[in-house]
Amino acid sequence: AQSVTQPDIHITVSEGASLELRCNYSYGATPYLFWYVQSPGQGLQLLLKYFSGDTLVQGIKGFEAEFKRSQSSFNLRKPSVHWSDAAEYFCAVGPMDSSYKLIFGSGTRLLVRP
Amino acid sequence: DAGITQSPRHKVTETGTPVTLRCHQTENHRYMYWYRQDPGHGLRLIHYSYGVKDTDKGEVSDGYSVSRSKTEDFLLTLESATSSQTSVYFCATGEDYSNQPQHFGDGTRLSIL
Secondary structure (H helix, E strand, O other): OOEEEOOOOEEEEEOOOOEEEOOEEEOOOOOEEEEEEEOOOOOEEEEEEEOOOOOEEEOHHHOEEEEEHHHOEEEEEEOOOOHHHOEEEEEEEEOOOOOOOOEEOOOEEEEEEO | OOOEEEEOOEEEEOOOOOEEEEEEEOOOOOEEEEEEEEOOOEEEEEEEEEEOOEEEEOOOOOOEEEEEEEOOEEEEEEOOOOHHHOEEEEEEEEOOOOOOOOEEOOOEEEEEO
């Protein structure tokens, strides 16, 4: 079955520290991969996406993610976290066809210590 | 942002009543989506549209219907609301060849008593 797992429900980091949020997926073929961020009371914002090519993808707000096919992972990273990064982060996978069926992980809530 | 407006933003209603949520976009995006967000489930696709009058079901479509008579509007209707449909509903739009949502509205919090 197709699925997305974000193993960490909550993560707390200190401001200025590095961040890595984990995402593992189970999928029958190479999918499209996405990371979204959701601030409280708001909708999701697309941070970055991977379709093909270079497996290290740069996104907005200084985030990057690396697609590792052998590990079925698409982890999100940021070298130095800012207090404004506190939010919930969702990984998602979608098919490389037109079926529009994006599957979301259950999210990781990031807390930032001053 | 993509100019997505959801209305209403909050609604409380009773079991058995019909409810319609509206999504309005100003960016002329072809693809539109309705999701529901529940704790521990991330977002789940209810219905989507790939053009005017072109819609299809997502993974949790039972009890919901949609209509898209204009590019800019995508309506979600709960035909007879149940308590299990209490949720936060998000509309999204997409524009590129990936056919996936890239812009989200701020959500509608729906409580069914």
